[in-house]
Amino acid sequence: MDERSGERSGRTQTERLAGAIAEAIVTGVLAPGSRLDEQALADRYGVSRTPVREALRQLGTSGLVEVRPRRGAVVAEVTAGKLAELFVAMAEIEATCARLAAQSMSPLERRRLDALHESMADLARAGDPEAYARANTAFHGSIYAGAHNAVLADFALSLRRRLQPYREVQFRVTGRLARSHMEHGTVVAAILDGRAAEAHAAMLRHVTLVESSVEGLLARERVEEIPAAGPIIGNTRDGTRRRP
Amino acid sequence: MDERSGERSGRTQTERLAGAIAEAIVTGVLAPGSRLDEQALADRYGVSRTPVREALRQLGTSGLVEVRPRRGAVVAEVTAGKLAELFVAMAEIEATCARLAAQSMSPLERRRLDALHESMADLARAGDPEAYARANTAFHGSIYAGAHNAVLADFALSLRRRLQPYREVQFRVTGRLARSHMEHGTVVAAILDGRAAEAHAAMLRHVTLVESSVEGLLARERVEEIPAAGPIIGNTRDGTRRRP
DNA sequence: TCTAACGGCGTTGCATGCAATTTTCGGGAC
DNA sequence: GTCCCGAAAATTGCATGCAACGCCGTTAGA
CATH class of the missing domain: 1.20.120.530 (GntR ligand-binding domain-like)
Structure with missing residues (x-):
């Protein structure tokens, strides 16, 4: 979560984003199952959707994120x-x-x-x-x-x-x-x-x-969602209801 | 691996590309060390650079491709x-x-x-x-x-x-x-x-x-580069010389 | 002749825009 | 009250354009 001294873009935005999102997931800031809206992430990190998309694909390959074609990405649910x-x-x-x-x-x-x-x-x-x-x-x-x-x-x-x-x-x-x-x-x-x-x-x-x-x-x-601070990019938009 | 009947684009272009490029690498059509020029790949597969870039990032995470920030992607060299x-x-x-x-x-x-x-x-x-x-x-x-x-x-x-x-x-x-x-x-x-x-x-x-x-x-x-047909996207542009 | 600075060219990184698809919401029938 | 259907809204997929960076050849200087 250490926001890596803001602007030092030695790396590309995509890399920065992949790291930041991964950390947010691992630390529980982004709860499993929550939607990863491209535009919302882009706004949150002050970039356009393009690098966000690329970062999400990368995280998808590593298993942290589940990318469903045409249906958006969600934080991988860990059953x-x-x-x-x-x-x-x-x-x-x-x-x-x-x-x-x-x-x-x-x-x-x-x-x-x-x-x-x-x-x-x-x-x-x-x-x-x-x-x-x-x-x-x-x-x-x-x-x-x-x-x-x-x-x-x-x-x-x-x-x-x-x-x-x-x-x-x-x-x-x-x-x-x-x-x-x-x-x-x-x-x-x-x-x-x-x-x-x-x-x-x-x-x-x-x-x-x-x-x-x-x-x-x-x-x-009973799967009490990690200690962690509340989700920065909340969105219980899609429900994420634990027990229907 | 099973080429899923060419044009049926039920999947996204990015997925198709990732599969196609991965296959080209695995079958030796794209030799280790050869550059993966975004525009060339885009032309080759009849799409724009955007899905090509996303596919390359994915392959980068899985280790088949090495993506060097601002310096392009190459087929991972296997020493x-x-x-x-x-x-x-x-x-x-x-x-x-x-x-x-x-x-x-x-x-x-x-x-x-x-x-x-x-x-x-x-x-x-x-x-x-x-x-x-x-x-x-x-x-x-x-x-x-x-x-x-x-x-x-x-x-x-x-x-x-x-x-x-x-x-x-x-x-x-x-x-x-x-x-x-x-x-x-x-x-x-x-x-x-x-x-x-x-x-x-x-x-x-x-x-x-x-x-x-x-x-x-x-x-x-002596590391004779796989049987395989010649590289479709050749480019020994950057050398790829085996023994300097 | 070798080194190093310089400038043009090619390529990558990213923003923006549009079309296609999914999702959502309202209305009507059962 | 529930289910189904259709249109609007939202969101993704992809194309295009531009700025920035890296590469490479050239040239000036030692």
């Missing part, structure tokens, strides 16, 4: 089933990355991963969800990088972004931080020792636990 | 390193799909997979690379589907499309058809029996063997 699939996919990809990392991380990368993990112990004890979430992103990111495969890493990152709003809430559950850190410990130990199969299993288990934690939350709070 | 990464990623994803398929395919899906595999025996014996390649696509596709995870299946399909030109050549190697069919047999047996870990291992091995087969070919033939 329970779809959410489960996303989590399973992420678990599998992350586990794969962990296995590859165990096989091919350089000594330096291993030391850094270990150090990062150690530093997270304090954050877990302090119980600061914000800081831990940030470090957590770096932690998983360094494992993607350690897999030495940009294709898998990109996919993992894109999945992670799409699931971000759902993953974040879980850190607020009491005790989840400590357990997360413990699970990380198992993964790190396996990677450092080069035990590939165990690294895979540990990571798969870790992400699957995150999933069930999130599912528990969602079931309890 | 040896990148190719290896793509193959590793595909091997891992396919192996994951195979494992999930072993766990969750329905009896009907299992029977159909078995039948498909059996029918490929004839094609392998007949030694018809074209027909076998088609059946092979269906074979792997049914395993993606059997994983019951659209996210992973989509990713696997997109990787497969990107690697298609490289995978196809290998079926021309003498004896590769028979060996491919044998490897499939191992995978199918594991899936049908629900032996998840073995399905994973067998598929990983299968795709890895494909990779080494392809690498052998490429090394021998």
